[in-house]
Amino acid sequence: MTADPPIAMRERTRRIVQSELTVVAQDLFVESGYEAVTVEQIAAAAGMSKRTFFRYFSSKEDLVIGKYDLFGDKLAESLAVRPAEESVWEALRRVFDFFVEYVDDPKLRERRAAMERIVQSTPALNAAYLEKMSRMQKLLEEGVAARLGIDQRTDPRPGAIVGAAFACLLAAQVTWHESDQAGSFGPMLDDAMAAFHLYPPTAR
Amino acid sequence: MTADPPIAMRERTRRIVQSELTVVAQDLFVESGYEAVTVEQIAAAAGMSKRTFFRYFSSKEDLVIGKYDLFGDKLAESLAVRPAEESVWEALRRVFDFFVEYVDDPKLRERRAAMERIVQSTPALNAAYLEKMSRMQKLLEEGVAARLGIDQRTDPRPGAIVGAAFACLLAAQVTWHESDQAGSFGPMLDDAMAAFHLYPPTAR
DNA sequence: GTCATATTTGACACTCGGTGTCATACGCGG
DNA sequence: CCGCGTATGACACCGAGTGTCAAATATGAC
Known part of the structure; x- marks a missing residue:
């Protein structure tokens, strides 16, 4: 000690x-x-x-987007804690509350918006950002597969569902970023995710 | 001349x-x-x-994934040609037939599978690949927004829908790649996309 | 075929991101 | 104050990528 x-x-x-x-x-x-x-x-x-x-x-990119490495595990834990009776889509939406808080944080807003512009407009950074997101997705897929009781090694749906949820997150983020950013980011994300309805998984 | x-x-x-x-x-x-x-x-x-x-x-990466630059416009044109009465989700699935043909092509199969493994396992390449995909998505968003009659500048749904479709494509691709790859890639993609049902867009 | 012209190529020097190495400076506990 | 471990800087080096220029090569007109 x-x-x-x-x-x-x-x-x-x-x-x-x-x-x-x-x-x-x-x-x-x-x-x-x-x-x-x-x-x-x-x-x-x-x-x-x-x-x-x-x-x-470890790199110039890491200085900008390295912080997202920490997010992944938090998200996976957050999903594991969601009640079993909640739908997968709803659970993922709740997991994303983590991002909503982050985006809404008034202390970081100005700085974050500026950096977001830079990430969006720099292909190398945008690529690295998407790669980080894709890593986060992988960490959530297992939990989603378990919830649905299907095998993610042979069934594309867990990956598709998590990926779709992240697509909503990214689309909402872009739209939000180009809006006046009044109010919370949450409703924008709700709008995006509400465009979809998940069929209950069928056995195969 | x-x-x-x-x-x-x-x-x-x-x-x-x-x-x-x-x-x-x-x-x-x-x-x-x-x-x-x-x-x-x-x-x-x-x-x-x-x-x-x-x-x-233009770069070492370009040698591996540069070919995807050409795909984007083809996809956008392909979407524009889909009949108006077709649902957006179905239209996107049909647009992806382009990928299905590419993946199924028996002449390229061996080589493509080897390169796919390399892309998946090399972070820099995977990042660049995702970035290319994201560019393709942007080209399709406009068409989807037009089909739905909503404004993509203020509504996250066009981006979310296209992104979700690509998430299905990627998930199906990964699962397909890890399978025995017998038969066509099409049904795997169908499975992934069939997990979702799109709500008709509501005015806002 | 020959000449003039335009394109392609190689050689070289350079920038920048990133790494290995080693000697030195610094902070800490004894 | 001393010894020890860590942090740092200096330096050399590698690989990706770019600018420049001269030589080589292909193309077109005659």
């Missing part, structure tokens, strides 16, 4: 440096665009060498 | 060099993995310099 305090300490300072880097980098991205800003510039603006930057982020 | 023949000629030889490069590169990828093969190795194996490689493909 004597090893705990220093580790926690290091981890804390590490987080601080990371968020400092994130802020500095985002300001530069907003000013000049993602691709026009080099890692060396970010590092210099944060008072460190390029080599040290890569000790805090 | 005298300018036509040479252009067609150059374009033809260009295609030939491109497909030669693709074959050579795919063989190398299958042997050693995408990332382990350098562009210089591909170029050397095809008897040209690295600089010349980049005159035929």
Whole structure:
């Protein structure tokens, strides 16, 4: 247990440096665009060498979208906790409340909107973003398959359902982002997901 | 008109060099993995310099997934041609017959399956693939919005519906790819898309 | 066939993202 | 104050991708 305090300490300072880097980098991205800003510039603006930057982020992309790595497990746990009598579609909608909170958060709104614009308009970032989403989806598929009592290895429906739910999430996000963003993101997501009705799974 | 023949000629030889490069590169990828093969190795194996490689493909990724750029417009046209009385979901399924033909094509099956494995297992490629898909989706959204008579700038449903259809396509593709691949890909896609029923769009 | 012209190619130098290595500086517990 | 482990910077290096320019090659007119 004597090893705990220093580790926690290091981890804390590490987080601080990371968020400092994130802020500095985002300001530069907003000013000049993602691709026009080099890692060396970010590092210099944060008072460190390029080599040290890569000790805090595994890549330039990671600085922007790395945070989504943490989301996946949270979502899967959140799905596991949903009551069994709830429909799969409804359960997924409730799981997405996590995103709704994130999008609605008034403290982050300005900054998040700016970064979203940059991600949407930078193909490399958008690609990486979609890949993260696809990883989250995979983590949820197992839970959905279990709920439906079907085998995800031979039945495409768990993947299709989770993918469709994420498609709703992304579509709502884009529309929301291009709207005036008054009120909550929740109803927009509800609209998107309400376009679908799931047939009860049939045995095969 | 005298300018036509040479252009067609150059374009033809260009295609030939491109497909030669693709074959050579795919063989190398299958042997050693995408990332382990350098562009210089591909170029050397095809008897040209690295600089010349980049005159035929804008990037290493482009060599693998660049062909999908052409799909988008075809899909959009294909949707525009679907009869108006057909439901949106059914129309999208019919548009996907294009993919079904592609996947079923017995001449390409072996090679395509090998490349699919590589794309699935290489994050950078998978990300780029998803990004291409997302571009195709955008091209179809307008047509879907028109069919439904709703405004895609303020209503998330066109994007959600197209995205959901593509989610079915991807899920079916993954499941298909992990199956014995006997028979046609079509029924697998039907299964995935049959999990959903679309509510008729309501005015807002 | 010959010449003029346009295109293709290779060679080279360069930028940027990312990694391995090593010596040094720093913070901490004894 | 000393020893130890971690953080850092400097440097060299690799691979993807681009700009430039000169040489090679193909094309068209005559």
